[in-house]
Amino acid sequence: MKTTPLKLVTIVCEPVLTETLIGELKQLGSTGFTLTSVRGEGSRQMNSSEVPGEKNKLECIVSEEVSRNIIDHIARNYFPSYSVIAYITETLVVRGDKYV
Amino acid sequence: MKTTPLKLVTIVCEPVLTETLIGELKQLGSTGFTLTSVRGEGSRQMNSSEVPGEKNKLECIVSEEVSRNIIDHIARNYFPSYSVIAYITETLVVRGDKYV
Amino acid sequence: MKTTPLKLVTIVCEPVLTETLIGELKQLGSTGFTLTSVRGEGSRQMNSSEVPGEKNKLECIVSEEVSRNIIDHIARNYFPSYSVIAYITETLVVRGDKYV
Amino acid sequence: MTTFEMLKLNLLSPIVLMFALGLFAKLIRSELSLPKDLYTALSIYLLLALGLKGGVELSESSFSALALPALVTLLLGSITPITSYLSLRYLGRFSIADAAGIAAHYGSVSAVTFIASQQFAISMGETPEGFMPTLLTLLESPGIHIALAIGALQRAKRMATESGVEARSKIAILHEILTGRSMVLLVGGLVVGVLMGEKGYVPIKPFFEGGFKGALTLFLLEMGIVAGSRLSDLRRVGPFLLAFGIAIPILHGTLAVFLGHWAGLSIGGCTVLAAMAASASYIAAPPAVRMTLPEANPTFYLTASLAITFPFNLVAGIPLYYQLANWLGSH
Amino acid sequence: MTTFEMLKLNLLSPIVLMFALGLFAKLIRSELSLPKDLYTALSIYLLLALGLKGGVELSESSFSALALPALVTLLLGSITPITSYLSLRYLGRFSIADAAGIAAHYGSVSAVTFIASQQFAISMGETPEGFMPTLLTLLESPGIHIALAIGALQRAKRMATESGVEARSKIAILHEILTGRSMVLLVGGLVVGVLMGEKGYVPIKPFFEGGFKGALTLFLLEMGIVAGSRLSDLRRVGPFLLAFGIAIPILHGTLAVFLGHWAGLSIGGCTVLAAMAASASYIAAPPAVRMTLPEANPTFYLTASLAITFPFNLVAGIPLYYQLANWLGSH
């Protein structure tokens, strides 16, 4: 089965950002997402949710270009004031053309 | 500590497939799996579960060859009619010989 | 946006180890972690938790050196008697200097 | 009581109002939704309470009283998937897989519709037979199997088996339905209820009976939310399925009232039997259909079941079957 | 009853003791915590029970009795965010964002404080007006909007919009607050309660009323745990916020007692109105503030709301407002 090299963008953020981010990912060109409820702690001790540490992890598989746009968007708009991390991993996707 | 290069196969699928897939992964040579409850949306708006968007993420660490077999199996049997994504990531595993 | 190449260390372990591990990760130099409740099965049929298969997944983004230390620590202290897996993935992190 | 008064009474009952609230919450795109585990907890509680009480009452029923109604129930379980399939396939021009998939849902039964009809009948002063929950368990699975068997006519090597993995056998599907959550809780509850009897039931009655109606309203709130999240699919299913989702319950409900009457059921019993026959499963059927008929579009069967037939029965169907049963009972 | 006896009675009430237990569990670093879904389930249950009962009682209230109290409530919703903002900004020297963010919380209301004050008033032999839950819904959102509007004075192109993504509009925030869980459950419950009336309420009463006080204690256990996990932040918020978190509820509570008295509320009604005005939101306000004023430090508003003002009202504030209402009522 042919696989396509694509980018897996992972974002861990405060729950309050989730729905907004999902909308924005779509606008930026992602064809889908996978969302996981997680607990996270980092350098910023924000505790912005009622239950401290509650976070959401968003993963999306996108082209190199879209991954750049997502990263830029998050770094510009959310890094300054929100508890958020974002990273990119190389991945080989089955029927990858579906996701570009 | 020695690490072994192996493949991390990630599958996100409809919950109804999960138990079947777990059995099949074992038959195909995976020594284990990690299962996460997620919410996912993609290009196929199937909403096949009672609560729309409910999905399961299966991860397994396997050899290159087994990863090929898993990918082939999924692409052939589940891609046509089910909401499912599968991708492969390179990874270095501690005591990797356990998983081959 | 500049990204920094770092290591994503993933550990899946018995729930009983989680809080201890989180403390140890910090001591070993990780600046944060992301924790997910998962279900897992592997070669060791330990069933050490009340509900069989209940596991926790810990992810942390660290420098190459810290990743080595974490891996060593886990292999030495937990591999012999506990149900645990650990692997390292390459990743590009936004504003990566925060995590070193 | 006039028909209008009865409809009004039903519309202003807590369960219908809470369903409407859930629907409304989804319409205004509220974030409100019951946590998944609460939803599961409520459904476990409701099914178990139903089974336990049914078992206690069954322990006081005679076998002979049960025989005819049971027969009639099995008959309904065999007829309803076929009528559904035929109308979908030949009137609605659905594909074989889609027709069979939807038919499996209408051949089975929705436990919440059952409960709602029971509550309605009681509020009308009727006393449905104590063995009605037993009939519910009889009706759950046959319809699914019959519809899937019809669908199997066209199943030809759908699933490649080269990669060393066997296709799921029919046995696996049968096993899955018979050991599914609702089946185990209902049948298990019945058996526990029969074994412990009234005496064992008394201490746990406050938990399983006192809270029942309140828990039911909470459950219907979530049902409303779930149905609401399917409303946007209504446009995608087309006008035929919409009409089908209202007409076929009326057909099946009417048939059930007559058969129930013939089998000697009370007015309350006929109403509940009709609601069962008229209802479409949305717990047991969907996974079985998804596994067996992957080509069948889930949007069709889930939307019809959850967003058309369930609300219809809740709001108008049940009072209708009751009126019919009432009319028949007094002739 | 002397003040001392009343305070003691309050301290030894199950809800205060359970809150203390939760706090204590956190202090000894116990792993105890309610599962998230249980916490959500309890809050859904409590809000809905409050709404339903309030609706049933509202259906028996006259509109004229409601008019003045409603007016006074809206007045409080407009005054409290402003007093809060002014003291934070000019006495406390907080940044505009922080001051506005905290003010949004104190301009809104905490439903649990409402419930606790109602229970307290009833235990003192008072009968707060049946429309108090209606007032609660009126007080929830205006204060948030007013505080955020103040904060908006300084919002200048905070969020870049280059990447093709629009900034969240005010409409989105308004929508979010009005369709938030607590709003839908309270208002929805009220409407359902009004529609079904006492008759529809009777069968679900055991569930929604019988278990209410017990469920409340369980909820307060978790509130104690949550408050406890914020205790370490107390050092980080500084002495001013600590004093503010106690002084401003006294100020708002006193104002509310007088206004409530003027509007013709009973002693019980005045007590509950005061508790509402004195309380700080910690469900509806935080996400709205977080989205609109990202520069505002969540540690400030959540700690003040959860770890200072809530316990203060629970333990000392409510009895205080009651005494005041009592004194005023007998003059």
Added chain:
Amino acid sequence: MTTFEMLKLNLLSPIVLMFALGLFAKLIRSELSLPKDLYTALSIYLLLALGLKGGVELSESSFSALALPALVTLLLGSITPITSYLSLRYLGRFSIADAAGIAAHYGSVSAVTFIASQQFAISMGETPEGFMPTLLTLLESPGIHIALAIGALQRAKRMATESGVEARSKIAILHEILTGRSMVLLVGGLVVGVLMGEKGYVPIKPFFEGGFKGALTLFLLEMGIVAGSRLSDLRRVGPFLLAFGIAIPILHGTLAVFLGHWAGLSIGGCTVLAAMAASASYIAAPPAVRMTLPEANPTFYLTASLAITFPFNLVAGIPLYYQLANWLGSH
């Protein structure tokens, strides 16, 4: 009542039947299982209800009545881990770690077994002393510490500390057990119960007492499922552990009946004390043992505790201890 009648009555009680249903569901490989959060919620509810009621009753007990039974309980907490260890190590030829790990479980106590025995005693017309829940808290931790201390004899630098990470100290383990969920809920509930007294308890009684028995049956359903998922491990633990899991509770239970009788406990009290001593922990002990004795095989201690001793006590042990207490009480 003959022994046979009593056994039958016990077998047909809701809690035994529901446990059997859970077991059965697992045997037929049903997907049925309670959501994890529901399971946790039920256990929090049961422990808290137990503690609160125990506290209210304790507030009416005299200290002198409590002294001897407490002493006897602590004695049992010291003897049972030692008898368990010795038989496992020298009769069963288990490794030191395995023997100590299992002994820690049998030296502690299972709260559900406690509750089941209390329900059984009450259904037999007995009234166990009001301070029994207090004894339960006394019995929970000493046995674990004693067994782990025995195991520590062989703990030699098991955990390397080079990588800059300290090994978990004994203090950490002690802290973990004393602040564990069950401990905080039980002891905390007791204290809250004592402080609020009967008067504070009345309003929350419907929640904590009305639903208790029903919630217990639901909990036992899940216990049955959990035990069922361990059944396949029964083959792996060998015949000795199987015999041990039945013989040692009889031994400990008998000892407890005699000691309880000597300490002046009623027949009901003796029965409950015996059930406590005979039971094996499966909540507090497992994590403590897993952390302290990693070489001990969890399959051994969890299977013995959950799949052998718990069902044995539930079905046969408790009636047996009751008969013994009854016989002793009438001599």
